[in-house]
Amino acid sequence: MRKPLIDYAAVFRALPGMVALLTPDLVYVDANEDFLRLAGRTREQLLGRYIFDVFPENPNDPAAAGMRETRESMLRVVASGERDTMALLRYDIEDPQRPGHWQEHYWSPVNAPVLGPDGKVALVVHRVEEVTELIRARGGPGGDRQARVLEAELYTRARELQEVNERLRAAHDREREVALTLQAAMLPAPRPLGHHQAAVRYRPAVGALHVCGDWYDLADLPGKSLAVAVGDVVGHGLAAACAMGQLRSALSAACRVADGPAQALEVLGRYARSVDGAESTTVVTTFIDWADHSITYSCAGHPPPALLHPDGTVTFLDQATDPPLGARPEHVRRPQARTSFGKGATLVLYTDGLIERRTEDIDTGLARLADSLTLHQRSAPEDLADALLADLLPPTGNTDDTALVVIRL
Known part of the structure; x- marks a missing residue:
């Protein structure tokens, strides 16, 4: 049976209610018939133009905030890839027949993302319900006064909600700043590794509530070996930053006395049971032996390290994978594996923010990393680290933080 052919452009234009499509730069690419009719604009007046050039703020109202609130909502959608429902707002528009004359309007907007094949926001759907007539509705004698009272109450409640949201965002911004400062103090700075080049990167997530669960560490071992670890605490904000700092320090100490990475993770797992917020932390630890050109590794629920060989092929170190810290009720010995490397190979450790996307299977992210x-x-490692972040992270920022270590072996 043949599938019916549907003209989705015609469906879009016939949708009831005001709907427009914008690019992530907030430029109109289409609008349905109701949007054009109720906004009093032609398609030619919209398409290809920046939304706030078409609908600027009312210059005669010093308290006007409709443009700013709408722009912030749309930019949140672009940055987060998630729908944003706005509170009722007043946003006056200029009468297209009488320049300089502004018409009072009240709107109930919703902004939603349309994701492209790469998981990035390709379009913003801007859906608006005009509620001006509802607010001004007359219901018989005294109706005009009642409508005005209702209008004032709704507008006041909307402004109060907006103020609460702004205070919450300010508090989140302060938490983000404190958490980032704390994390920067706890993460080790890049340092020379003898004749070997290394680069480290940390990219915080977009938003105050999505930061500071990831860490990396490099520890010198006896016999001119090096331990390199990357981990990810479940949770965000200050609590995650504090748990991260405790686990990083504990693992750094354990690596220096353990017989191998598996034993170091066993010690860390026991310690994690006493740390608030450390449950289900993922971490991978590698011991690099420069003398015999080998890497011994163990992974606790973490994405596998990538080994870039001199010929350009990539191997993922996934032969010693176990559940995250604290996932088992009783202690079980963790596995570890060993692999050799050739001169000029590159080892890459990272957290899931580099490869995972909500709309993709993890294998897709791993393949993208390998490519x-x-x-x-x-x-060189410094350039390679920058290239990986540029290739793999969304240009508008990621919703999960990312730690990255690149070492030329």
């Missing part, structure tokens, strides 16, 4: 590594195989 990027092969593409930039001749780059």
